[in-house]
Amino acid sequence: MNHHLVLRVIAKFLLPFILVFALYVQWHGDYGPGGGFQAGVIFAVGFILYALVFGVEAVKKLIPVRATVGLMSAGVLIYAGTGIASLILGYDFLDYSGFGSDPVHGQEWGILIVELGVGIAVAGAMVAIFTAFASRAPEIEDKDW
Amino acid sequence: MNEIAVDIVLLALLAATAIAIARLRNLFAVAMLASVFSLLAAGLFVSLDAVDVAFTEAAVGGGISTVLMLGALALTTREEKKASRPTWVPLLLCAVTGAALIYGTLDMPRFGAADAPAQQHVAPDYIARAMPETGVPNIVTAVLASYRGYDTLGETTVIFAAATAVLLLLGFGRRKRGKERE
Incomplete structure (x- = not known):
């Protein structure tokens, strides 16, 4: 896509907004629509847009394949780990009441951490799946579509 | 309107x-x-x-x-x-299924009706409890991450498993390409 100057410029211009919007959706999920799943997808879309315009190899340099696998594992581990931590604190599995000074505060913390786990897992998984697909296909010329 | x-x-x-x-x-x-x-x-x-x-x-x-x-x-x-077989059998199947589904909607309560079963079962309980118990104004988030935390853990694991399966099937392009980009 080297000759698509407009696409390249606009993509670079859009990237920070996409990533910041993903973070907004992640942390604002308690108050508005959204949450970890949507945030993870939007965050991954930032990388996928970069890959579509600048090529898969550029994204692989940016975030190595091993890192995406690590992220998706880490996300699930954060979620399950929250459950284990609540067990250790003497509550039921995934009952976050023990995380704060009082149960309500604990619930807020628990939901925040669990949503972060979902976001990291989804973002890692989506980038990994896309990279796997895109790495198989040779670069396609515009006219081939 | x-x-x-x-x-x-x-x-x-x-x-x-x-x-x-x-x-x-x-x-x-x-x-x-x-x-x-x-x-x-x-x-x-x-x-x-x-x-x-x-x-x-x-x-x-x-x-x-x-x-x-x-x-x-x-x-x-x-x-x-192009389909090698005639397509009227699947078409008929789709039509019958669609008709059955539309027939099923005839008994459903009106959208947003207060006496609908969906509004009377657990929903009022969640609406009453979510804010004082979790302090999270978005009830959807409270239900998803706290009351139904097990389900969401399952969903996250499903996404993880799906990605793992795709990676195992496709790999990460270790195969050499015929034509390298410059």
Whole structure:
């Protein structure tokens, strides 16, 4: 896509907004629509847009394949780990009441951490799946579509 | 009144998109129309006040899955093969199933009816408990991450498993390419 100057410029211009919007959706999920799943997808879309315009190899340099696998594992581990931590604190599995000074505060913390786990897992998984697909296909010329 | 007009327009566009998807043979166009379909569905969800679902539909159905479809298309052919068998059996099956589903909706309560079973079972309980118990104003988030934390853990694990399966099947392109980019 080297000759698509407009696409390249606009993509670079859009990237920070996409990533910041993903973070907004992640942390604002308690108050508005959204949450970890949507945030993870939007965050991954930032990388996928970069890959579509600048090529898969550029994204692989940016975030190595091993890192995406690590992220998706880490996300699930954060979620399950929250459950284990609540067990250790003497509550039921995934009952976050023990995380704060009082149960309500604990619930807020628990939901925040669990949503972060979902976001990291989804973002890692989506980038990994896309990279796997895109790495198989040779670069396609515009006219081939 | 305005809402009904919006719903009718969205549903009409949805039906037109579905027919176009069924008729087209070019899979690139089909993938793009599927993305349009998801976007229209997201619009319908907004009109039904299900913003969280609409958000997911727009991001996943309209965005990611289209990109993944295109990625899969790049690995295979761009044209759908002509069906070798007559298509009237599946058509009849679809028509009968559709008619049965529409027949099923006749008994359903009106949308948003206060005495509908969905509004009387656990929903009032969640609405009453969510804010004092979790301090999270978005009840959807409270139910998803706290009351139904098990389910969401399962969903996250499913995504993890799906990604792992794709990686095991496709790998990360260790195969040497015929033509390297400059």
